[in-house]
Amino acid sequence: MREKIIEGRIWVLTGSDGRIIDDIDTDMIFHNKHLHITDISEMGKHALGNLEGWEDFPEKAEKGDIIIAGKNFGAGSSRQQAVDCFISLGIRAIIAESFGAIYKRNAINSGLAILECPGISGVGLNNGDIISINLETGSIKKDGEEIIKARPMSSVQMDIYQAGNLFEYGKSMGQQQD
Amino acid sequence: MGKTVIEKIFQSHSGDEIKAGSVAWIDLDVRTARDFGGPNVVKHLRENYDGNYLEDPEKTYFTFDLSVPAKTIKYAINQQICRKFAKETSMNIFDVDEGIGTHVLIEKGIVTPGSTAVGTDSHYNILGAVGAFGQGMGDTDIAFAFKTGRTWFEVPETMKINVEGTYDWPSTPRDLTFAVMKELGSSGMLGMAAEYYGDEIEKLSLDGRITLASQTTEMGGIIAFIPPDDNVIEFMSRRAGRYVKGVYADKDANYVKEVHVDVDKLEPMVASPPKPTNISPVSEMEGIEIDSVFIGSCTNGRYEDMLAAAKILKGRKVKKGVNLRITPSTKEVWAKAIKDGLVDIFINAGAVVFTNPGCGGCAEGMPGLVGEDEVELSTTNRNYKGKQGPGKIYLVSPATAAASAVKGYLASPDSTGVKD
Numbered sequence: 001m002r003e004k005i006i007e008g009r010i011w012v013l014t015g016s017d018g019r020i021i022d023d024i025d026t027d028m029i030f031h032n033k034h035l036h037i038t039d040i041s042e043m044g045k046h047a048l049g050n051l052e053g054w055e056d057f058p059e060k061a062e063k064g065d066i067i068i069a070g071k072n073f074g075a076g077s078s079r080q081q082a083v084d085c086f087i088s089l090g091i092r093a094i095i096a097e098s099f100g101a102i103y104k105r106n107a108i109n110s111g112l113a114i115l116e117c118p119g120i121s122g123v124g125l126n127n128g129d130i131i132s133i134n135l136e137t138g139s140i141k142k143d144g145e146e147i148i149k150a151r152p153m154s155s156v157q158m159d160i161y162q163a164g165n166l167f168e169y170g171k172s173m174g175q176q177q178d
Numbered sequence: 179m180g181k182t183v184i185e186k187i188f189q190s191h192s193g194d195e196i197k198a199g200s201v202a203w204i205d206l207d208v209r210t211a212r213d214f215g216g217p218n219v220v221k222h223l224r225e226n227y228d229g230n231y232l233e234d235p236e237k238t239y240f241t242f243d244l245s246v247p248a249k250t251i252k253y254a255i256n257q258q259i260c261r262k263f264a265k266e267t268s269m270n271i272f273d274v275d276e277g278i279g280t281h282v283l284i285e286k287g288i289v290t291p292g293s294t295a296v297g298t299d300s301h302y303n304i305l306g307a308v309g310a311f312g313q314g315m316g317d318t319d320i321a322f323a324f325k326t327g328r329t330w331f332e333v334p335e336t337m338k339i340n341v342e343g344t345y346d347w348p349s350t351p352r353d354l355t356f357a358v359m360k361e362l363g364s365s366g367m368l369g370m371a372a373e374y375y376g377d378e379i380e381k382l383s384l385d386g387r388i389t390l391a392s393q394t395t396e397m398g399g400i401i402a403f404i405p406p407d408d409n410v411i412e413f414m415s416r417r418a419g420r421y422v423k424g425v426y427a428d429k430d431a432n433y434v435k436e437v438h439v440d441v442d443k444l445e446p447m448v449a450s451p452p453k454p455t456n457i458s459p460v461s462e463m464e465g466i467e468i469d470s471v472f473i474g475s476c477t478n479g480r481y482e483d484m485l486a487a488a489k490i491l492k493g494r495k496v497k498k499g500v501n502l503r504i505t506p507s508t509k510e511v512w513a514k515a516i517k518d519g520l521v522d523i524f525i526n527a528g529a530v531v532f533t534n535p536g537c538g539g540c541a542e543g544m545p546g547l548v549g550e551d552e553v554e555l556s557t558t559n560r561n562y563k564g565k566q567g568p569g570k571i572y573l574v575s576p577a578t579a580a581a582s583a584v585k586g587y588l589a590s591p592d593s594t595g596v597k598d
């Protein structure tokens with residue numbers, strides 16, 4: 001069973017004006033010039049490589065980190081690499097004001113924990129803060145205190161997350177049927 | 179509180195309680211992959227599961243429609259990967275002779291009103307034409323659907339579209355579709371389901387319904403349902419070999435919003451490059467010189483579309499210097515067009531190529547692309563830069579396309595003097 005409570009250091013995706021960036025599309029997350037890469041371990045070094053001010057993210061990020069993003073994160077194309085590049089770096093979760101519809105599907109199907117949290121950009125979180133998130137209740141805590149509540153993961157999303165990814169979930173379904 | 183069409187269809191395919199905003203597991207009646215996505219679906223299945231690949235081969239299909247027959251070695255190899263997999267697993271395959279997958283599913287009664295279906299095709303929501311749920315997906319999602327026969331959905335909210343007023347020839351269902359797109363724009367249905375109502379909607383033939391449903395993706399919609407009338411129910415029952423029923427919204431269903439589209443005395447319309455929602459009346463654009471014309475695609479490749487073109491081309495000639503290509507969407511349409519003498523009319527009109535059924539130039543899969551500086555009138559669904567080659571694409575109805583082919587410039591169908 002994967003943990004339902006995740007604790008980690010955060011990266012808040014802000015622009016040069018200090019404000020959280022909305023509408024980060026899949027080309028900013030994983031540029032189409034790298035689309036030929038099929039090996040997940042190779043994808044991490046291009047994560048956010050086309051997002052101004054964040055080109056060095058792959059060097060700064062550490063396993064277990066959490067990303068905080070604005071509205072419509074992952075808009076644009078359906079490329080799976082835009083999710084896999086974060087998995088490649090060991091990112092544990094992404095919390096955003098909202099996600100692009102296909103991005104959300106792809107992230108859940110890959111077993112990346114994602115939470116939609118309207119209002120997250122206004123609670124004063126900073127790079128390097130340590131937060132804990134409860135995927136089941138949506139509760140987000142800093143220094144032991146709840147600072148905001150995200151929409152909890154649905155039971156379907158939790159099932160896939162617990163299995164590891166959509167294919168692993170498919171295997172567990174097969175076993176139930178046999 | 180009553181339910182919308184999508185809530186009802188999902189409810190009947192799920193053990194979960196369905197309402198807009200919830201996430202649910204949905205059983206899939208049909209799952210398909212095309213010749214482009216198919217090889218990757220096979221790859222995922224072979225990598226992730228050993229041997230036991232399909233929940234139900236009977237409900238699983240390959241539908242080849244993009245490069246038919248294969249135009250390069252790469253496509254040929256990819257199709258062969260699918261054929262071998264189909265043979266090994268006893269799943270179904272509609273090969274390079276059959277035509278556009280979604281149309282074939284309707285013609286053969288495989289998808290019926292109220293069905294749930296997924297496939298590797300961004301215009302899979304065409305199935306809303308018969309009141310079925312269809313959703314296009316990537317190859318990971320489709321591989322999972324092949325394996326398990328189900329998938330998860332966030333149940334979308336539904337908007338209601340009331341089409342008001344009536345129109346006559348020379349406007350056609352494609353022009354009605356343009357009117358809806360002009361009103362809603364490229365994100366008017368974003369993330370939503372829709373339901374269409376109104377007198378002209380009820381009058382639409384199945385072919386007209388397919389045209390309207392084929393533009394759901396261009397407005398950002400997930401699915402748009404056209405409630406099946408008696409004709410559609412009768413047709414689908416005949417094709418499915420059993421009595422089928424439509425799924426209709428409850429009177430007290432909950433809609434996020436309601437929009438009105440006025441089609442009273444609608445004129446023929448044209449969508450100028452580079453956006454399918456860049457729409458104006460043909461009368462305002464008349465006279466644009468053209469090099470080529472394409473009639474076909476999942477939007478306007480039905481028999482009625484062939485007939486509209488034939489009516490105008492009968493006894494007339496395509497303007498010298500213009501080439502006209504016609505690609506029926508399926509083998510059934512193709513055969514009927516030959517049997518009824520439409521192809522004779524096309525050939526006598528000159529400069530016409532009548533090709534194998536499928537997507538035609540729409541997907542770069544088949545011959546029929548446009549060169550640099552070439553101006554084409556097309557009945558396909560997208561005129562984005564590069565979609566059919568580097569030239570400029572204007573989208574029009576088959577009637578407008580045929581009339582313009584005769585004139586050599588963009589012209590309304592009534593400029594040829596043809597009456598309905």
Ligand code: SF4
Binds near residue numbers: 475477537540558
């Ligand atoms: S005709 Fe074009 S849009 Fe329609 S299914 Fe084929 S490739 Fe897609």
